[in-house]
Amino acid sequence: MPTGMHLRDARQQLFEAAERVLLRDGPNGLTSRAVTDEAGCAKGVLHRHFADFDAFLTELVLDRAAQLERQAGALRESAGTGTVAGNLSSALTTLFGPVPVAIVPLVTFREELRARLREARPGGGIAILADVAAAVGAYLADERDRGRVAADADLDSLTLSLVGGGHLLFADRDPDPPAEATVDRLVTTVLAGAVPRRPGPDRTGDSGA
Structure with a gap:
């Protein structure tokens, strides 16, 4: 070559x-x-x-994190439409695509990369996982404001469970990503009790679950 x-x-x-x-x-x-x-x-x-290889990797991760932010915008725009579980299932499948999932162990594998990312992104958290968590948490807050997530729901715990469980599902790509039904089962299990069951259609034409 x-x-x-x-x-x-x-x-x-x-x-x-x-x-x-x-x-x-x-x-x-x-x-x-x-x-x-x-x-x-x-x-x-x-x-x-790039100044060195870790500088290159830092820019790579930041660039891909910016892409995740744009994809996360679609999740927030879905608030109030469809179902909460359906929106989250679709979002997890998108946000935990092959490249984001592969970047997570790269960040944990390289100490210097983690240090540079902390400088570039104050606030802590593992890049990519922190971005997914921010997107899911913001979406859940939007849905709580609309009454489609219980007012007393622990959003931090729900977010942690969805992101942690989702990452485990998608990180195990042997040989393929998890089936849609598997992702749906995770999301509905985590949301059990947090998404009110309405006796009839809400203003968006669905049950919200």
Whole structure:
């Protein structure tokens, strides 16, 4: 493979190459050489755009976290429509896609990466998992304001259960992601007692469950 290839939008192409390596070889296989080989460029290309490999990984995680924020916007926009359980099931399937799930062990695997992410994102929490938790928590709060989640529901505990359980389901991709019914069962179990059962249709035309 040529090593002097010019890359258009080199940052994104390097990010995409890193994702492919990460999905194929895991965190241990993600090296600067593996990324540039995958992208078909000289190793120096990466270092022209980033101070070092941990700087590259930090920008990769931040870029993918920003994508999650955009996807999380769709979850919040769904508040008041459909069902709470259905909206959350769909959102978990989207937010815990292959790349976000693969990034979580990468962050835990590299101490320097965690340190740089803490500097870039004050407030703590593991990148990606913290983003998913923020999205789910905000959505549940929106639904509580609409009366579709119980007023006395412990949103922090619900969020922790949904995100932790969802991550466990999607991290075990052997050989495929969990079935839709499996995700639905997790969500409905966690929400049991927190989503009021109405005797008839609400203003959105559904039961809210």
